[in-house]
Amino acid sequence: MPGKYYIRTYGCQMNEWDSEVMAGIVEELGYERAVRPAEADLVLVNTCCVRQTAENKVWGLLGTLGRLKKKRPGMVIAVTGCMPQQEGVAAEIRRRFPFVDLVLGTHNRHELARLLERVRAEGPVVAVWPEACCVPEGLPVRRESRLRAWVPVMFGCDNFCAYCVVPYVRGRERSRRPEDILREVEALAAAGYREIVLLGQNVNAYGKGLQPRVTFADLLSMVNGVDGIWRIRYTTSHPRDFDAALITVVARLEKVCENFHLPVQAGSDRILKLMRRGYTRADYLNLVAKIRAAVLGASITTDIMVGFPGETEEDFAATLDLVRQVRFDQAFTFVYNPRRGTPAAALPDQVPEEVKSRRIQELIAVQQAISRELNRAEEGRVHEVLVEGPSEYDREKLAGRTRTNKTVVFKGDEGLVGRLVPVRITAGHLTFLEGEVEGAAR
Structure with a gap:
């Protein structure tokens, strides 16, 4: 019987989106969100292997979860993400942490519901596909924000930089069809989302293999035309592929930050x-x-x-x-x-x-x-700030971001959340700006 679930996410924005999808899948099964792993009946660990520090955190967390499972043997523990996708790591997880019930990689997380059923019926399952078969569409997403949404436009990477594991664990580049992306963005706008972040390991490579050919500059122009979206961001870009056509489009489109x-x-x-x-x-x-x-x-x-x-x-x-x-x-x-x-x-x-x-x-x-x-x-300048909510620096104040992605903290009423507010900057600090509301919100 479904109970509560807890997800711990390590790594990049794509991993954050993957966790939102997994949350959507398990909530459709009837699970409710837990605040702490000790309260959960299902714990999902979404891993990263770009740096050793991220892997070390996962190994430490699994040790803690093993102690929890001794107290709650019915708890299901699943390890997913980039670590299991590395050669030999899925077997290492099962060897070192035999209490882990499910190990799955980056290419088949859309199968999470079916795999959890297998765990209940058969016991521990290891399901790591060597490569992706498709670009799944229509997956449920339980988004962390009600204002800003991640929208993947492509998956994988073909660059093979000498130090990087991403092409090995995320696979080769695969682009979503532009009509699927636009359908998602339009639905988000209708639901009240105001900022879209287009995601990919190298968004500049978007469109390779699509017929007819669509470039990332083309896609930005399409998304810019969606009513209700105020701001468009994208990450990550590769300097080699950032061409003059893309610079021209970014300079011209009013919603692209x-x-x-x-x-x-x-x-x-x-x-x-x-x-x-x-x-x-x-x-x-x-x-x-x-x-x-x-x-x-x-x-x-x-x-x-x-x-x-x-x-x-x-x-x-x-x-x-x-x-x-x-x-x-x-x-x-x-x-x-x-x-x-x-x-x-x-x-x-x-x-x-x-x-x-x-x-x-x-x-x-x-x-x-x-x-x-x-x-x-920036002191003395006025920026249009999209207000996100209470500041992490001072819960009595609000915080939002400029179009240039700088965090601004200022005094204001909670009714400003989700609105665009002109703020005059009064102080610049290392990681954020302070300011005062300068005029009417819209």
Whole structure:
């Protein structure tokens, strides 16, 4: 008999959407949401393997769940996501944690309801497809927000960067049909959603294999025409595939936000080549210049890795120099971890951990100084803010986002949630802005 369910999600926005789908599936079976795993009859662990730290968190959680299951032997525990999709990991999960009832990968989560029935009838089940068979449509989704919605436009990745496991665990690129995407966006608009985030491991590659051919620029134009949607965002973009046509469309479409997330990863041409990124430092700087020339007030964020095998002090200095040149609004920084099955894991000249630690701290310090300067430069400006709800910094205040994806905290009535409000910025901090309502909401 269904009871309560709990989902723990690790990793990227695509994993967050996957968890929303799984929540939708189990709620259709009659499960109700639990606040804590100790209250749940079904626990779903949605895993990530992009970095070792994410895997370590999963192993630790499974140990905790094993102790819970001794107290509640009827609890069903399912492990899904990218970790089981890696070669040998599903078997390792069953060997180390035999109390896990269900292991499934990234390609067949739409079968969750059927697999839970198998668990009840047969006992533990391992169901990991080696590759995807299709792009499932019409899945139930239990969305976390009533204002902003994830909308996947494609799945998988064909880039095979030297350090990355995503193509191995998410499969090759598969695009949804534009009519299916538009149908979903129209339904979301009718349900009161105002912001759409188009998702893909590399959204710029959208449309490959579709007949007739549709590009991501074409798709943005289609979604921009949906009544009721106020803002459109997208993630993630690959700098190599961000072409002039896409820049032109983003600059022209009034609903597409002026926020560009462009993972650079490194500022050294030698390291970029070893990473198999497909562009040079000059290519990246040229792309940034084109965006800033075409899109007034564009904010640019990025991902940067330190400690890639063979990275010298000169290579790292080139990365710091690029950061100072571009002046990113924000950077997600991380240390290279060898990932099983990737070419980079077998490269010589692995960088010592103490060197990685020193470099990441230096990089963070440089970027934080830039982020503070840019946010302080916002003081006195008025931004249109889409109000999301109470602030995590101060529950007595509201918070929302600018079109450039900066969080703004301000005093206001709860009736402003879900509306567009002009806010004058009064203070810029490292990770958010403070402001005051400047005029009437709409």
